[in-house]
Amino acid sequence: MTDLDAALSGLASLPDEDIYVPVEAPEQSELDRKINQHFDGVVVRKDLVKAVRGNAVVPGYVLEYLLGQYAATDDEATIQEGIDNVRRILADHYVHRNEHMLIKAKIQQKGKYRIIDRVSVVLNDKDDVYEASFENLQISKVVIDAQTVKANEKLLVSGVWCICDIEYVHNDSPGSVPWQLGSLKAIQISGIDFDRYFESRKAFTTDEWIDVLTQSIGLNPEQFSRRGKLIALTRLIPFVERNYNLIELGPKGTGKSHTFSELSPNGILISGGEVTVAKLFVNNASGKIGLVGYWDCVAFDEFASNKKTDQNLVNVMKNYLANKSFSRGTSVYGAEASMAFIGNTTHTVPFMLKNTDLFDELPPSYRDPAWLDRIHHYIPGWEVSPVRSEMFSSGYGFVVDYLAEVLHSLRSEDFSDKYQQHFTLDTSIVTRDQDGIRKTFSGLMKLIHPSGEATQDEIEELLVFAIEGRKRVKDQILRIDPTMRENPPRFRYQDALGAWRDVQSLEEIQYPQHYRRDWDAASNDGDIDGGGLPAYMAPAVPRTEQRSAVSVAPPLPVPENAVVVEPTAPGAPELFEGFRDFQAGQTGVSYENLLLPWLVGARKITIVDGYIRMFHQGRNLTDLLSLLAVTKDPTDELEVTLETIEEERIEFKRKQLEMLLAIRNAAESFGIKLLVKWDPTIHDRWIVTDLGWRIQLGKGLDIWEKPTNAFAEVRQEFRPIAKSFTVHYNRIPREEA
CATH class of the missing domain: 2.40.50 (OB fold (Dihydrolipoamide Acetyltransferase, E2P))
Incomplete structure (x- = not known):
């Protein structure tokens, strides 16, 4: 655990000061009013869960069950009375x-x-x-x-x-x-009027209904794109689709496990390291059926970090994922539980595409192509932003237990063929790939169009999303097992007019030179019938050299008597040993011309600055890290260590830690691992790189006056220097760096 993680953990244990004060009602949106009009009695304001939780360690659906009994209304007086009742019930009856x-x-x-x-x-x-x-x-x-x-x-x-x-x-x-x-x-709702659910759905447009579902899982739809909402809703498919196999790998802190731990009493979240054949399937000694016999969804948390696996478990699971059955002893059992596999990634997407594959983090036993081929959909967790406070909804959504029962009832429906009246899948897509596409499409249809009726454009949107998720699985299998590339499927579909449309994943579009880096281009004949390697599977381009540091800011003059040295990267400005003086009021200075040429090409950088506390100081750090992200090869990873002073005052410490956490999460998305260490003895400020440079910063990163116009807000070189300072550039032996 880093110093930053330890500090955040300590803050998390402190009680919220406002947890027992009256909850201020947010202004209702038009959607909130519409939800309450059509679903009165089964919706709740989503910010109330935090208000009543206190220190009760219970799932969200338990709290929402209680809120549903006392505060399922939009009448503020009734809501406040209901909150008080739930708090009293928890205080009196919850067992700590x-x-x-x-x-x-x-x-x-x-x-x-x-x-x-x-x-x-x-x-x-x-x-x-x-x-x-x-x-x-x-x-x-x-x-x-x-x-x-x-x-x-x-x-x-x-x-x-x-x-x-x-x-x-x-x-x-x-x-x-x-x-x-x-x-x-x-704790579960009973006596649900399903007819009311289907009838009331008709009162909402598709956009409105997607927002209703987004709010129901506790997220603020205004903070998410359409694609982001679909990704969030895909996590619900295991609850609405029988025997559905889902995987999500991505950076930590994006809320991957929240859906499976908080939002349904019909699912169970277990640690990937605690799974056994007896616990999951059946105990041979007692004949007792395991988790798959009782739950709609079994989710495996921290699945990627479990490096020790039972091969017998892998084999039994492989059969279950494919055939919905498992054998133990002389008996064969069937079950309907879906499975979700959740894990963290430690590398960026371009790094994985360049060096391994998008299943890189999985335990070796689960990187078996035969096992992976059972996965119906791969959620790109790297597209999900780390959780921030503004991402949580304060609007109205279904009491999650109510929604869970609706989804459970829809498991008996099958919408997998609803696209066939408008679209046809390519014949090169084999049965297992088609199953994955159809089950994902069916699940999304049940969630968004529970009546099974949708326009052609709405159906196409869900079909493309479903194809992409299965294609992500298959493309990584082909990367892992070259023997399967002989007749690769072409993931495309044909509309009613006969036009063919290829589907590509975002990472395939963004990093084409790495996506198929080692595939045999010789077989690429552009065959539209699926023979050979299709045209859209472009051969990898040669690896480019390290990016040059192209600075938009005008270069600063080289001081007299400075010792000029070779630049760190092709095309970079001249470097020198020596010092530069800067005067108060001077403009034209930015990190691009002050620091970047000495940092380009480094793999490890240490920044020592005791004053990274306030918002503008955090912005300075963000500006520097974003420059480093732009200039490095996206497939490379850079480690940056920040040594700074931890704020002592608790009211400011929380803001400092949350700011640094947000910067760290953003940096990780672009291949920069930011480590934060506390050192209360810091006085001088400097930067050291593994290329052998030590830059004495004088005033540190905070050198400008507060921006006073729109241009200065955007570009550093338009900001005047606040106080005079000097920067020293020194070469040091690399072993000291």
Whole structure:
């Protein structure tokens, strides 16, 4: 953990000061009013979850279930009263793990007490009874009747959040348990009017409905492009489509696992390292069916970081992903659970395309082409921005438990052929590829057009998105296994007029020279029937040399008596050893002509500046890093270490840390790994590179006056220098760099 991560972790543990103050109502949008008009009673304001959570460690759907009981309205007085009720319920009945003895004492003193806890059940076959365990209350062997278990079978495979009445009846009999279950209610909505859902959907345009769904999963649609919204909604397909296999790999902090942990009681998120055949499929010893028999979706978190894998698990999973069944012993079992695999990437897309492939982070056992071929869709997680506060919705959306039940009911529908009245897939696309495309298309149709009716343009949009996601899978398989390139599919479709349209992924368009870097161009005959390597699979172009530092800013004059040295990159301005003096009020100075020529080509850079605290100081750092990102080869990675002073005042520390985190996340997207280290002893300010340069900065990165006009806001060279300073450029032995 870096110093920045440690500081952020420490701040995260501090209580929010405003968590129990009245929640100020945001101004309702026209969409919010429309949602409340047509779905009154099953929608909730999405910012209320944070307001009521406090320090209760429960999934969002539990909190929204409670809010749905007391605050599913747009009447502000009722909402505030509902918030108070939910807070009181959580305060009185939610069991904090570290307060379990206090709750036990309350049960003993009162004889009966209501709690909110996660409950799991096992069968005691010796006594022929079911026994419940309460996770936070830390009690077990509580007898539960078979009828309750039958009505809530998920209790048998993993914990289910429930509202329970626990009674205390002391008994002197050896081995007896004083705890008795008075009642149990799983936290889930019942009695949904599905006809109302379908009928009310007709009142919304497609754009409005996509925004409704986006708000329902807690995101602010104004912060996302149309493509960004589709990516977010694709995470819901495993809940609406049976036996759907999804993978998302991308940078950390983009909310990949949020959908699977918070937004549905019909899915379960487990650590990729905790999976076993017995837990996931069936226990041979007991014959007990695993997770796939009870959940709509099983999601594997941190899947890419799990380097130790059980080959037997891989083989059983491979069969299940393909055939919806698995065999253990002499029996064959079937299940309908979809699977989602979530993992972080540590490299940029161009780096992976140049050196490996987009499945680079997966454990070796799962980089098997046969296993990968079972994946229906690859979400490009690198296109998802790191989570920021403004990305969360304060508007209205469905109570997620309500939406979860609607999606569950739609699993029995099949919309996979709805595109065929308008479009035809190329015959070179094999059955497994077609299955992936169709299942993704079907899932998106159920989400956005649950009636199955859509215009030709709307259908085409979803079909292209579905083709792209499956193509991303197949292209990486062809990269991993050259033997499969002999007859590659051509991912294209034909419209009703006979026109063919090729589909390409964004990374294929953006990095064509790396996308097919090692494919045999000799087989590229442009055959439109799918024979050979199609024309759109362009051969890789020769690797270019390191980019030159082309500066828009006019160069600064070389000082007298300076020692001129060779530039660090072809086409870069002359470099020299020596110093430059700058005067207050001077213009024409920017990082492009002050620093960049000495930094181009470096792989490691250390920046020492104690004053990276305020917004404008963070902007200076961002300007420098963005210049480095532009001038480096996009397939290369650059490591930048920032040594600075951590703000001590808590009200400013949070802003400093959030600012640095945002800069770090942005830098990682473009191949710059920013490490932040705290050093309270910093006085001087400098930059050191692994090319052997040490630049003494004088005033550090903050050298300009505050911009006073629009041009100065955009370009540094139009800003006057604030105070006179000197910069020293020194060559040092590389081993000291």
